[in-house]
Amino acid sequence: MNSILPLLRGASLRTPLKLSSRIVPRAFISTIPTSVADFLNFKPQDAVSDVNINGFVRSVRAQKRYHFVSLGDGSSLESLQAVVPADQAEGLSIGAAVRLHGSWIPSQGRGQSHELQVERAVILGPSDAKTFPLQKKYQTPEYLRTLPHLRPRIPFNSAVLRLRSEIVASLIKFFGSRDFVQTHTPILTSSDCEGAGEVFHVSAGDSARSSTESETPQPFFRRPVYTTVSAQLHLEALAQALGNVWTLSPTFRAEKSDTPRHLSEFYMLEAEISFTDKLGSVMDLVEDMLRHVCTDLTGSRSKNEILTRVGDGSSDLATAEQVSQRWDGLIREAWPRITYTEAIELLKQSEVPFIHRPHWGKDLHTEHEKYIAKKVGNGHSPVFVTHYPRDIKPFYMKTDAGNHDTATPCTTVECFDLLVPDFCEIAGGSMREHRLENLIESMHNHGMTPRITPDDTTEPSETVENNLNWYVDLRRWGCPPHGGFGLGFDRLICYLSGVQTIHDTSAFPRWYGRCDC
């Protein structure tokens, strides 16, 4: 690198290089970056010739002799500047996929340390800029949602998708370090875990004949089949086989709600701890897991990019301060844990007026959860609310044996919701009723009719709830105390990225009335 190499052809394209910027042929450099992100971090003192950079044209500023091209490839929020001689600039329109060949040189302009001095531009995929639906100017989220196939190209959106990828990798590390087995639970199921009935029905049929919903589909499975609302029940079966287990898999709700917090298809992170009788151990796991992920990703490119971008004051995003506090809050030790009964007391004592009056035995409304998250977590820390009334929770939760609230007017269950500031419920978990008799009693109380003996071979009736005999069976033969949780993965991404609605964190969101692409 010390020998002064002859200036190559590309070197004199724009302006004479500074003395310190000699051109080093590519062969002399051991590792040349390939992605735009890596080029942005590649800051050699001397120019490097003969490099190729692939990417998409984000914008072009045409001057007489040169066109200044901002190039991105999805690997970074920031663009790379390419200086293209006018005679090489044909077809370099916004959106075009190009291969630029030239020298990577220290930049004399402001805004970037280095830039690509282009010798040759090859248009790999042309773009008709006149019709290209993505524009540099502000476009509303509503409009962009009509373009799910193009919208991920917006640099911030691709940063959110990279964040998702990094979080998945971090989760694998976390659960691996604790010997949890990652499992693939089924999507198609004949069981409805929550019993809420908001399930999608699945049927097969000759698509030529019944391609519209109004025609009668043909039976394919022997019983009614749905897309799963939760992996929990299957995860419990696997926990009895494998020990501690987890899954990150798609779940579905046919809810007709169009809110910033609901999707009809979403990823759920669920884990089940075998051989535990402590609700606290399940909460510890949630806490440790999120702390691990946030610590692991401190300093990651995607996190930093998100913090950079949320700072720009867009109304579609939380503020940079909010997003920073969210990350910090999840890293914080010992999140407050209060019982539902204590929460109701706090709500009753509140001076803030609520639309819905807090009442023991009724579920918490979002306004209540927001208040609790702020009051108990000081607006920074997540808060666990535990031991909800039995009657407002699903049949599988274990009745509370302890004596947490002597003032409790009726029975509670060993469960929790995890509330985070601004966003409220992000996860929920419970101890599962592992005792056969208690489970059967609970199912009866919830209007279900499980079979009592294992040799009762009556075919389950055609209703969803009655196809849970297999779940009851798990208790007949060696069911240890166990508990677990489910975390809305898209909600987590939404929360950590500062995106205001969950429709804009998933690449191809599905909700009521919307399944484009």
Next chain:
Amino acid sequence: MNSILPLLRGASLRTPLKLSSRIVPRAFISTIPTSVADFLNFKPQDAVSDVNINGFVRSVRAQKRYHFVSLGDGSSLESLQAVVPADQAEGLSIGAAVRLHGSWIPSQGRGQSHELQVERAVILGPSDAKTFPLQKKYQTPEYLRTLPHLRPRIPFNSAVLRLRSEIVASLIKFFGSRDFVQTHTPILTSSDCEGAGEVFHVSAGDSARSSTESETPQPFFRRPVYTTVSAQLHLEALAQALGNVWTLSPTFRAEKSDTPRHLSEFYMLEAEISFTDKLGSVMDLVEDMLRHVCTDLTGSRSKNEILTRVGDGSSDLATAEQVSQRWDGLIREAWPRITYTEAIELLKQSEVPFIHRPHWGKDLHTEHEKYIAKKVGNGHSPVFVTHYPRDIKPFYMKTDAGNHDTATPCTTVECFDLLVPDFCEIAGGSMREHRLENLIESMHNHGMTPRITPDDTTEPSETVENNLNWYVDLRRWGCPPHGGFGLGFDRLICYLSGVQTIHDTSAFPRWYGRCDC
């Protein structure tokens, strides 16, 4: 550890310990294992007192003073031996979930280096051994398939599930090291990538009213919606936003075939390389990926356990030699690559008689694939077969520009199938037609009617194929050359575990007529 500690209570339960086996209180040991697998590898010279082991009773051999219990917890194929005083053995029946407290001591019996000398046994989840459907004796795969909720408890099955988990973790490492972004592609879609029409229809409705398939479902989305048959098309959109991408996600086929190689719901591993015009780079990726995984897992517990178990001559499994060769074959360098045309020539020259006569232009039958895998891969190495005739492949594959087979009677496409010994096709990939005009022409040739201009706002008709205008749009604005592959993940697990049918590798398999649990 050198001081001779007083013998504790548990030490004299069965027989006097050998002199070398002193009892070390638990507090003196820095890390006591928690899982059965870890205990099996925990071989202290001295006995360790005051340990707890959780698990399930696999078998019991009752003698007058002691019951010998085989204990498993899903972490290992091998059981741990626990010696339980007769007065503590009540409820220790097969399948029971128990916590055993005692001393971990060097064993004087044969078959294990150490064993647990139990002082106290706690039944955490009783098991009625009389009705327990899983028996120690041989039970047919057909019978076990009726018990998907219990079947994973069979030690070999849990080893296969652990292998799956380890392979997933290894894949994450592999793709992470190459800067591929892991994405979550949608399950519900209004597109049918393969155009084969074998899709499941999805609809919502009041489950109380339409819980059987025969009633008319209510519309939920604005258009017909299906469970996806492949993530490829969505992955292509994401590749234009993020660069190289991959996904491991559920896919569905409503095929009424009941073969050892087909499921209605299965995990597909799909990856897309952006900015490549070389089919070879896609094949390299498949090869590197599988080589990485198999190398990474050499020496892993799950692999070793599988090799131990497949050696026992069960007809449900391949032989140990076969399974070893499969792993070795995937680690091998440079898998043979031949063209379809060459394959047809080989088949024609074969002395083996085929049921289906090989014929250029027709798809290869399983018998042909088996022959090729054996002939070209010598029964050990996987084989890529490339450049199939255009007319038997999907619309999105790129027409072959090269001149691989001068004898080719009609046009081929840049694609490959990966054949492995015994099992045949396990993956397939192609270059994608990235040029707008060529794609539209190919769609027309396949009987589809894409819109020609982007401003044609005619609503897509209600057929699946016509909802691919978004896919065509990807070519209008900056589509670089790209290619990718899809690998049947359950097939890979089946292949590497030696399980003879894919119904027995998935925990909750779904196929024609079968969606239990």
